[in-house]
Each structure stands twice: as structure tokens, then as C-alpha cells.
Amino acid sequence: MVAAEAEGAAREEAAFAGNLATYFYQTGQMDKARAELERVLGIFEQLGEKKSVATILHNLGMLAQATGEMDLARRRYEESLAMMRELGNRAGIATSLGQLANLEKAEGNEAEAERLYREAIDIGGQIGDVAGMSIDLFNLALLLEKQARLAEALPLLQQSLANFQRLGSPYANSHVPPRPGARAAKTGNLKNPVFTKSRVFAQSAPPR
Numbered sequence: 001m002v003a004a005e006a007e008g009a010a011r012e013e014a015a016f017a018g019n020l021a022t023y024f025y026q027t028g029q030m031d032k033a034r035a036e037l038e039r040v041l042g043i044f045e046q047l048g049e050k051k052s053v054a055t056i057l058h059n060l061g062m063l064a065q066a067t068g069e070m071d072l073a074r075r076r077y078e079e080s081l082a083m084m085r086e087l088g089n090r091a092g093i094a095t096s097l098g099q100l101a102n103l104e105k106a107e108g109n110e111a112e113a114e115r116l117y118r119e120a121i122d123i124g125g126q127i128g129d130v131a132g133m134s135i136d137l138f139n140l141a142l143l144l145e146k147q148a149r150l151a152e153a154l155p156l157l158q159q160s161l162a163n164f165q166r167l168g169s170p171y172a173n174s175h176v177p178p179r180p181g182a183r184a185a186k187t188g189n190l191k192n193p194v195f196t197k198s199r200v201f202a203q204s205a206p207p208r
Helices: 002-026 030-047 050-066 070-087 090-106 110-127 130-146 150-167
Strands: none
Touching: 002 030, 030 050, 050 070, 050 090, 070 090, 090 110, 090 130, 110 130, 130 150
């Protein structure tokens, strides 16, 4: 009984700290957000919940990316990815790959970004994650468009937007398909550096 009560208290503390982290992030208090996330991380490490640990590592990476700490962000993503691979959590693997791709794109490593996007897309298709796969399709299309590879970009973009329309997503109207000989105006990623696909600091579910 005591052990069960202690575990329950730890989970309540993790939920509270996660909510604080969300609040601090949304109000621009990044150091406080990081401290609360690290508190959540410690709790789940003590509870031995690897999936939740991987999720928090991923979110710490997203926070680091948002504050421009790219090397730290990469380390956190890679730690999360390694744990998701160990767990066989393909949804988590795809999410980490997609976010790593965004980071590599931002750092100018476009060949590596393309490789990571394509791996994430393949996994998303295999597990039926239409929403996640569509985000990665969209971001890959933007990368190819940036490289003037419009013949490759257009079908990916069309597939992505068709999926968004089917899902009723607001992303369905977020980009104009590129025209031959022209560059579309949008150059950002659909997957914001912090938490587009999931609840901001989910403690018990994979990041995707």
C-alpha cells in the first residue's frame, strides 16, 4: 500500500511539474521550464518508465532547439531516439526522426535532413500515422522546393495537403503548391521547434 501511495504521489508531482513546465514555456521562462522538465525526467527515471523518459528527453530537445542550443537539442533527440528504438516504439522513433530532420535542416545539413524525413515517412506509412507522416511529407516537400527540386516536391506536397484535408487539419490551407519556375513563399517547417504534434509536455505517452 505504501509503495502504491508513493508511486501515486510521484505521478501527481510529475503531472504538476509538467503543467508548470508548459506554463513557463508559454510565458517565455525557459530556464524554469527546463528545470521542471528535468524534475519530471528524474521522477520517471526513478519509476523505471522508459517510454515516458524518452518522451521527456524529446521535449527537452525541443526546448533546447527553441532556445538555439542545437548541440544539446541533437543530443536529447538522439537519446530519445535510442530509447524508442530499444522499446520498439515506432511512433516515437518517427517523431524523433522528424524532429532531428528539422534540426538538420535548420543547421544546413540538407542531405541528412532528407534522409531522416524519408525514414520517418516510411515508418509513419507502415504504422498508419497519417497525420505524422503528412507533416514529414510537408517538411520534406519544403526542403526539396528550397533546392528547386520542384518535380519531386509537388507530389509530396499534394499528398500531404490531401491528407490534411481528409483529417480536417488547419494545415490543409497552409501552403500554396509550387509552380514550375517559381518558388513558394513559405520556407518554415510545419513542425514547430516546440510541440506541434503532441501535447506540450506529455508525461506518459510517446511524443507522437
